[in-house]
Amino acid sequence: MKRAIYPGSFDPPTNGHLSVLMRALPVFDEIVVAIMENPDKQPMFTAEDRKWLLEQSVPAEVKGKIRVRSYCGLVADLAGEEQAVAIIRGLRDSLDTDAERRMAHMNEALSGIPTLFLYATPETGHVASSLIKDIVKHGGRVDAFVPAAVAARLHRSQS
Numbered sequence: 204m205k206r207a208i209y210p211g212s213f214d215p216p217t218n219g220h221l222s223v224l225m226r227a228l229p230v231f232d233e234i235v236v237a238i239m240e241n242p243d244k245q246p247m248f249t250a251e252d253r254k255w256l257l258e259q260s261v262p263a264e265v266k267g268k269i270r271v272r273s274y275c276g277l278v279a280d281l282a283g284e285e286q287a288v289a290i291i292r293g294l295r296d297s298l299d300t301d302a303e304r305r306m307a308h309m310n311e312a313l314s315g316i317p318t319l320f321l322y323a324t325p326e327t328g329h330v331a332s333s334l335i336k337d338i339v340k341h342g343g344r345v346d347a348f349v350p351a352a353v354a355a356r357l358h359r360s361q362s
C-alpha cells in the first residue's frame with residue numbers, strides 16, 4: 204500500500220488544504236492527514252475540533268482513502284510509524300518554498316522519506332489559515348475560502 208502523510212496545523216482547515224489533499228489522492232492508496240501540535244502557536248480550535256472539521260470536509264466518495272489523526276512529535280517519526288512512502292506539502296509562493304525545502308531535506312535525512320510538493324491552484328494560492336482567522340476576528344465572511352463545515356463553525360464562533 205502506498206501511504207502518504209499530509210501534516211499541518213489545519214487551524215482551521217481551508218479550501219487550499221483540501222485542494223492539495225484531493226490532488227494528491229490519485230498518487231496514493233491512502234493519505235493520513237496529520238494534525239500537528241505546534242507549541243509555539245495558540246490554536247483557534249482544539250486538535251479534536253480540527254479532526255472533526257477535516258473529517259466533515261472530505262468528500263464522501265474519497266473518505267475511504269483518507270484517515271485523519273492528531274500527532275505531537277516529529278513528522279519524520281510519524282512518517283516512519285505510518286510506513287509512509289512520502290510526505291505531502293502544499294506550496295503557495297517562494298516564501299513557502301524556501302521554508303518547506305529545508306523541512307523536506309531534514310525530514311528525509313531523519314526518515315529517508317521524500318516530500319512531494321504540490322503548488323496551490325490559482326483559486327487557492329492566496330488562502331492561509333492565519334488570514335482566515337484574521338478575517339473572522341474582524342467580522343468578515345470566509346465562506347469562499349473554507350469548506351462549508353468550517354465556515355459554519357467559524358460563523359457560530361463569531362456570534
